Amino acid sequence: MDLLAHRAYLRFWCARVCGTAGNQMLMLAVGWHLYDLTHSAWDLGLVGLLQFAPAVLVTLPAGHVADRLHRARLAAACMLAQAVVAALLWSSALGGFASRELLLLAAVMLGAARPFQMAAQQALLPALVPAGLLARATAFSSSGTQAAIITGPAVAGLLFAGGVDVVYASCFALLLAAALSCAAVRYEHLPPPREPVSLQTLLAGAYWIRRHPVVFGAVSLDLFAVLLGGATALLPIFARDILAVGPQGLGILRSAPALGALPMGLALSRWPPHEMPGRKLLVAVAVFGACMLVFGLSTSFWLSALAxxxxxxxxxxxxxxxxxxxxxxxxxxxxxxVAAVNSLFIGASNQLGEFESGATAALIGPVGSVVAGGVGTILVAWAWGRSFPALALRPTLTEIPTAGRAGTPR
Structure with missing residues (x-):
């Protein structure tokens, strides 16, 4: 990588870290603020549903836009939109007009912006690094993201001592910094495809994934595993009612997955999982489900955090x-x-999973919801190993040569 490429990647990395920290703090504040107002598990699940619903409508257009526009500037615009949401909530907290409806509206706005950002970011990374370094660059970028997920919620938990308005103000500053850093990224921007916009071009990413069983198996595995096994939406309930650790404990619980992910990401950036990656993927998903099972049954704060x-x-x-x-x-x-369709799978697993967790918790309680999800995730890993043998038996992360790029830095 030359100096300009290094600078572009560094700016992209900084934008992802700041943007992730700001988004994580914002969602933590919205969840705690909403539960503080309504004491409703259903409302916590509704936050996930209202983020997912607009994403379904805009995901395919988002992918089309990401293939036609400058991806760095598109991601920057999305981060700026999230900063505007943070500023609105900051004003509502200061002005005393925060309400259940406003917080749910904020969830809708964030859900509409995220697909464009995710499609642009995922498609941008391969344009910044050579194909041979992509696995390491992905692991390193993910490590930075996990570091942000560690520090963001933990810092937000401490900032709650000054009031929720202080948290919202910090989110605004971080998201604005992320937008400015991403807007400065320069790369070789491919000229937009010449074919006219049509339903076929919009659905091209979905068609491509469906025709490639290894990729389809990998992304659908993540969809169902996190859809069933995620417990993020219920963390305010566990922190307040089960573990009795308050917002500071909530910040630690929200950061705990990233505390485990960060050293793993750094290790993978040094030793990428080139050998038998599909088998490692399936085992990792099964371990994830087992951890959710332990977390759901635990009454110890530190055991819960470890899980x-x-x-x-x-x-x-x-x-x-x-x-x-x-x-x-x-x-x-x-x-x-393709990144847009992948982001839809991720959004479905995370945001629709939050709704599933909240709705199930309203019926059988938060402990039953998490335990059932953990068991379901383990079963999904077993079923996908049998249903997608090409994924399970894949010998290596084959590097596909990157086609020649056209265009000039913009």
Missing amino acids: LAISGAADMVSVVVRQTLVQLETPPDMRGR
């Missing part, structure tokens, strides 16, 4: 294998649309 930390390490293996497979095998002019 979440190990789940984060397992999830990091899944992230690196899945993203490397997708990015290496996707043609450059399709990366935005």
Whole structure:
């Protein structure tokens, strides 16, 4: 990598770290603020649903836009939109007009912006590093993201001592810094495809994934595993009602998965999972489910935090294998649309999973919801190993040569 490429990657990395920290703090504040107002598990799940619903509508157009526009500037615009949401909530906290409806509206706005950002970011990384370094770059970028997930919620938990308005103000500053850093990224921007916009071009990413069973198996495995096994939406309930550790403890619980993911990400950046990546992916998902089972049954704060930390390490293996497979095998002019479909799977697993957790917790309680999800995740890992043998038996992360790039730095 030359000096300009190093600078572009560094700016991209800084933007991801600041943006992730700001987003994590913002969602933590929204969840705690909402539960403080309504004391409703259903409302916590509704936050995830209201983020996912607009994402379904805009994901395919987001991929199309990411393949036509400057991806760094598109990601910067999305981060700026999130900063505006943080500023709105900051004003509502200071002005005393925060409400359940406003917090749910903020969830909708964040859900509409995220697909464009995720499609742009995922498609941008392969344009910044050589194909031979992509697995390491993915692991290193993910490590930075996990570091932000560690520090963001932990700092937010401490900032709650000054009031929720202080947390929202900090989110605004971080997201604004992320937008400015990402806007400064320069790369070789491919000219937009010449074909006219049509339903076929919008669905091209979905068609491509469906025709490639290794990639389809990897992204669908993540979808169902996190859809069933995620417990993020219920952390305010565990922190307040089960473990009795307050917002400071909530910040630690929210950071715990990243505390496990960070050292794993650094290890994978040094030793990428080139050998039998599919088998490692399946084992990691099963370990993730087992950790959720322990977390759901635990009444000890530190055991709960440890279970979440190990789940984060397992999830990091899944992230690196899945993203490397997708990015290496996707043609450059399709990366935005494929990344958009991948982001829909991620959004479904995270945000729709939050709704599933909240709805299930309203029916059988938070402990039953998490335990059932952990068992379901283990079963999914077993089923995918049998249903996608090409993924389970894949011998290596094959590097696909990158086609020649056209265009000039912009």
